[in-house]
Amino acid sequence: MEHADLIVIGAGQSGLATAALAPRHGFARTLVLEADEAPGGAWPRYYDSLTLFSPARYSSLPGMRFPGDGDRYPTRDEVVDYLRDYARRLTAEIHTSTTVSSVTRQDGAWSVRAEDGREFTARAVIAATGDYGTPYLPDLPGxxxxxxxxxxxxxxxxxxxxxxxxxxxxxxxxxxxxxxxxxxxxxxxxxxxxxPIGWLAQRPLGRDLHWWFRYTGLDIAPIRRLLQKAxxxxxxxxxxxxxxxxxxxxxxxxxxxxxxxxxxxxxxxxxxxxxxxxATGYRPAFPYLTGSGALDADGRPRQRGGIAIVPGLGFVGMEFQRSFSSKTLRGAGRDAGRVLSRLRRQAA
Structure with a gap:
């Protein structure tokens, strides 16, 4: 059994950003548990021609600039390379080929069990597996x-x-x-x-839309409920x-x-x-949290801004978790920092 200060489930963009920021928030030893054979989350499984809609300069995780021309739009493979390079630079320990089967709280600490029988314990856990592993297939007639x-x-x-x-x-x-x-x-x-399709110009008035998001503050504004209805x-x-x-x-x-x-x-x-x-989107799914008290009857996280109602548990990487940029490369670090700060205060 391994013990850590923090266990992060998922080594995609959100999990890696969380692991990078963890030492700044007092989590000395962090374990990242990833089901796939390498870090990168769902990115390696996206369609071959996928291109980001955000320029490289707005597609970075904390502490590492996305390489190349900042005004270009990176491809799927470039994002995968970036994430794996980012993972190699972390001080956190990343356990790949480790699928988490259950997360339970006992005596003020968390016990995390993998499908292969390995067990890990920590005082705090962050679920960063997102929703790209659970595609939504509507029940269409016929x-x-x-x-x-x-x-x-x-x-x-x-x-x-x-x-x-x-x-x-x-x-x-x-x-x-x-x-x-x-x-x-x-x-x-x-x-x-x-x-009807709602089209947005990529470069209004000669600047990429993401520049305007940052300039106006919309990118980080906590207006989740309004954005969900847009x-x-x-x-x-x-x-x-x-x-x-x-x-x-x-x-x-x-x-x-x-x-x-x-x-x-x-x-x-x-x-x-x-x-x-x-192309009907995805739905959040955290089966490993069943029985933890962190999910409602429909399996949705019981949380606010990424902080679960159960002490010592957080979420990073959910759509509109706090802002327009949640669940993006540029927004993962902001959400991760806030969740880590709250979890640290809970543990104090």
Whole structure:
């Protein structure tokens, strides 16, 4: 059994940022437990062509600048390389291939058990596994009878295997737009949404939108409830709108149901479809916290700003945890610092 001052579950951007800041907040020994074979969280599993919508200068974790031209938009592989380089520089101990099965509190301390039977203890635990491991697949009418392929964007890698097919991409966010624009170059593709796409200019008045977020303070403003109700918008410098148009990707209102070989559109017309790709987001899931008292009846964290109702437990990396930039590379450090500060005071 290993003991530490702090155990961080997850070695993605949020877990690594937390581990980097832990010594500043009095946690001398930190263990990071990661289920995958290497640090990086969900980034290595994203589709091949993924490109950040934030410039490199706004895509850094605490203490390490994202390399290269600060105005460029890094690719998925560049982010993975950055995170793994960041992990190598940490003083924290990172245990990879370590899937956490349970976290329980006993006598004022936390006991963390891995699936392989190893046990760890700590006075504080931070869950930083995010939600990208739990893709949300809506229960669409007729899906069970559809003979074609249905997959979540989390399982999409590249357009090659879909060449020449009839496809529908469901969703109106950044990922849906990127995937549809890419698929349109090799396949007959439709983008299906429940509401019109909200486009945001990437560089209004000549500056990247993230500069304006920082200049106005919106990036760090604690307006979580307002942001959760805001409509989804897509950042674009013009390339994706152009690609959708040039590739003939049309946008339609979401289909009403599946058939055995396709979908039924809102006007009642039926169309044969080879595959449907659901860019329908993710849902938080912390199964290892079952029985800890930190989850409600639906499995959602009982927390405020990342601080659980159970003493000594925190969360980092949840969408709108405190601000617009939560669950991003640039925002992970701010949230982690606040949670670590609160947990330190609890332990004092």
């Amino acid at each position: 899906r069970a009878e559809f003979a074609g392929r249905v997959l979540h964007a989390a399982a999409y890698r590249s357009p090659d295997v879909f060449a020449g097919q009839r496809l529908v991409v469901v969703g109106g966010g950044n990922s849906a737009i990127q995937i549809a624009a890419e698929l349109g170059g090799v396949a007959d593709t439709t983008l299906a949404t429940r509401r 409509p989804v918008s897509v950042l674009d410098d013009g390339r994706y709108r152009t690609a959708l148009h040039e590739h003939g990707v049309d946008q339609r209102e979401m289909f009403t149901r599946f058939t055995s070989d396709g979908v039924v559109w809102g006007d009642g017309s039926k169309e044969a479809v080879d595959a449907v790709i659901l």
